[in-house]
Amino acid sequence: MMQNFISTSIGKKVAMAISAIFLMVFLLQHFLINITSVFSEDLFNMLSHFMGTNPLVQFVLQPVLIAGVIFHFVMGFYLEIQNRRASKYEYFKERGGANSTWMSRNMIWSGLVILSFLVLHFIDFWFPEMNYKYIEFKPEDPNRYYEELVHKFEDIRRVIFYCISFVLLSLHLLHGFSSSLKSMGANKSYASSVKNLSVIYSVGIPLGFCFIAIFHHFTH
Amino acid sequence: MKLTLKIWRQKNAESRGGIVNYDIDDISPDMSFLEMLDVLNADLISKDEEPVSFDHDCREGICGSCSLFINGQAHGPDRRITTCQLHMRKFKDGDTIFIEPFRAKAFPVIKDLVVDRSAFDRIQQSGGYISVNTSGNTQDANSIPINKDDADTAFDAATCIGCGACVATCKNSSAMLFVGAKVSQYSLLPQGKTEASRRVINMVNQMDLEGFGNCSNTGACEVECPKGISLDNIARMNRELMKASVKK
């Protein structure tokens, strides 16, 4: 019956929420590793080396993550198209701000910015990484990660683009965090009790990423 | 009060509509919004023009007939009321007011500001009931004690008037608040539990068939709902559907 469930509007919404929660967990993990680069080059290199070489991470978690990202985007677009079809007539005058937040109404736009960021991110880190490990089969150097990271943040334009993307990620999360809980069936009272956590997460993590980028730009 | 009205006019379902401007004078702040439209219509009739059609009946905020999108908001600028309970004192002399029908693919326009909301009826028919025999031989009412909190929450969900403001205001034209309220009412009561799975699956499927959009938890529906139906009802419906799908 799971197949039927997924085909309902609510099923899609739950799937969207599950992929979102998964991505948020990943983001947290990503952030925790990256932040170490600010205070310890060795720790960062060690963790990155582990993530980059552990077969479980590389051949199980990595594909799942990529699938999760793609699913979240594809489903997001699919739902957006469906929703636009359901509300195909537009009002001459509409005051959305009177009853809902900007974030909640513009998830698709914040999502698109995040997508373009991801493209850049892949070009920056992931493709060279894949190339390094699986195409050119260069020997593994456990200390190369930190250098690569620092190198990327030399260009101020990239740092600015990173920061803008993270602001939009923050907005995306500000709605997405509690929305995913609601989609999973959490009551408002429950969602509001984790509201502080949601704000800390949604603002703190993107802010942290920005900090990492700016930090490396100015300290090197 | 003197006002400029920008009203959606559309001859019938097939024809294309458009906004038409009307100037109106001598509006008293004590009038209700629909009485202001009555004045406009009387004026149009005297000028041999066709009056503006709009749905209305009880004019006390309970039947759910009235359905206008006024100045960018379902049921106008005030909260927790329907259009018929909106009074002109909420507007200022010289204001321009946009009046549009409720919009959604599932709510086609019949004429001017009148829309067809029978999709709601069909969703209810797909499962919005408890299958008891109506010819009378049921058990004594007090043989089913119901926890007061559950009864009160069920009542709050049951106060939905089916006006469609939730759909009209939703950027996705989603009907989940409406469906969630009905699913919640019955799933909270012991009488409704027996067929809870069947109900939620059927109602959600019908809702999708009617072409309503998806919920993205913007919460606009809850704010615009004249009866203040809570977003929790959507969460409860989500849980009910998950439960039902696992069971099946």
Place this chain on the structure above:
Amino acid sequence: MSKKKLTYSLNYRRPKSEYKPSDELMICIRYYHKCEITQKTKIIKKSTGVKCKLKDWNSDWHKSPDRTPIKYTDPQYKKKNKILKDKVKSFDIEELFKTVKNDSFSDYLKSKLPNGPIEKKWTNHKNSINLVSPANKRNIDVIVVGTGLAGGSACSTLAELGYNVKAFCFQDSPRRAHSIAAQGGINAAKNYQGDGDSIYRLFYDTVKGGDYRSREENVYRLAEVSANIIDQCVAQGVPFARDYGGLLDNRSFGGVLVSRTFYAKGQTGQQLLLGAYSAMNRQIARGKIEMYNRHEMLDVVLVDGKARGIITRNLVNGEIERHSAHAVVLATGGYGNVFYLSTNAMGSNVTAAWKAHKRGAYFANPCFTQIHPTCIPVSGDHQSKLTLMSESLRNDGRIWVPKNIKDVESIRNGSLSPTEILEENRDYFLERRYPAFGNLVPRDVASRAAKERCDAGFGVNKTGEAVYLDFASAITRYGKEQALINGLDDSNSEVVEKLGKEIIKKKYGNLFQMYEKIVDQNPYETPMMIYPAVHYTMGGIWVDYNLMTTIPGLYAIGEANFSDHGANRLGASALMQGLADGYFVLPYTIGDYLSDDISTGPIANDTKEFIEAENNAKEKLDHLINNKGSKSVDYFHKKLGKIMWNKCGMARNKKDLESAIKEISELRNDFYKEVKVPGEQNEFNEELAKAGRVADFLELGELFAKDALEREESCGGHFRDEYQTKEGEATRKKEFQFVSAWEYVGEPKNAILHKEKLEYENIEVKERSYK
């Protein structure tokens, strides 16, 4: 109306065999009136004042050459025969219709009341009536017009039983019927509170509250099935209010001494209607109910004297449709909108009921209208609708006007606020006049008292049509109580006021909010203004015990019929009656009639009767559309409303009623000459729908006034200035203890009165006193 020849007859008062040839008897002129529509013949007798002995009577007089009925054996036969001939010559049928009214009780109203003791009647009746077998029910179609509490519940039970139901409503969904607006609650003799309630007590209260003008048997049955309604609705998932133990809660309501009202906050009607709607939905999904939304009934079709279908107009595209069935049920509500301003929904109308009346269904007690005391006053000419505030407010609110006319003037010109008027300068007129019941007197009494004060010039708003409903003393009382409970200082007025307002908010918060939205005044700070408004019509189509009208196969249920509330309805009884009729009465009694139709087969809708009715309806619509007059429909409706309110409102008198009949008749002529309906017939056209409804109100209004004129007494919602005591209380008359059922013969004012005598065997008829 066809004129049949007149005949002579003797006025026997006992069986013929008991007379001796020497007995002298009165000679009457008989007129055989045959109703063209129903094909029923009615005999109207008029005394000639001439008597003769039985032995002198020539029973074969019509065969004698000079057609004289008195034989020559009578010494004065020549003179007497001449008088008789002259009487026939001067016989005026129109005049007769006016004078027959008090002659006798009609034979044409067969109430079909079952025998036996009252508590057994309904059971006996159910046991003895004919039933239709489940297999045959599948072959029988029933049309139900209206989908409120009565119609919705009837549809669902009829479908549940197996009949094929076609349901019609003019709204866009059955859920929008005006039953939804009922606030207070629903009565049922459950005695859950253990306060001595019983079926008999509910029956007694209802008959007494109705001022002894309702049919005992129907009311008893209503009380009997009331408990079932609650069981049924709870099983359906209606969320009634509960106490912390999880059991159902009750509240008390005006005019009774027990707590028997079940409620769901202030939205009981909504919850019950949605319950009936959900039951309907289940049957619609099963295919047993075919639902026609946005359809208005324009006529009922009679085939061989039986109701066999209806003509409707699809309000979306204007199409005129024929629908046939084996029986037709009208559940089309009341006609309060004849007053233009009422608490009814804008669309509530009398058209279906009136069209049935024109086809031969008698209309009963049209003048019995309930005027609800606690409505929000009219604010100006633009007003389209009045809003009711629940009667429950009178539990805590005190009604008053200033004692001094000087204060009234200052209030009206805004120089004085009501809170500044000292206690000794206020006139709590209900408490003054009715010390025993005070502010909780029944609706009719409270309304009239408020009108009396306003007529005397003490009304407190701009138009002088409002009285105060003041919660200040309740706030203080509750505040003190709460202060004591919470151990606070109960002499600190600020604390007391704050606590008191909290309690009031809990009890009436939603009503106070509604008031504030409409009037823009804060009722916690300044007293509410209220004024009576038309709310419910007890009168309606005459029905027998089976709820069948005088047209075979045509039924009327809910507010559309007249049967259960007499001259005044008690609070929380309308919902009870609608559901009782729909769920528990009609579905059984209709079987008695339909059992003859099991082999009839489908009713054809292309017969001449259907075509004639359809053409008729089309012609009327065309006339309205093509009239191209100069005045809008609302102009006439408002004018009619003014006449009704001023001359047939809370207090009526002969002079006003007579002029009302004249004025309404003139207004109707004017309407057909001057009305302007924009748009086309074959499209969504609300003005056209409205025009059709107002046309019928313009006829009903006249009958209403006629009925009020003929009822020369005061009772319940009907108050005649001429019939009151010195203290201004209603004077009831024993000889008016009957139901007036009117037969349509053309102009409403010429309608023929049939009387159904009301007998009370289980209740002693007493003077209704609330002093």
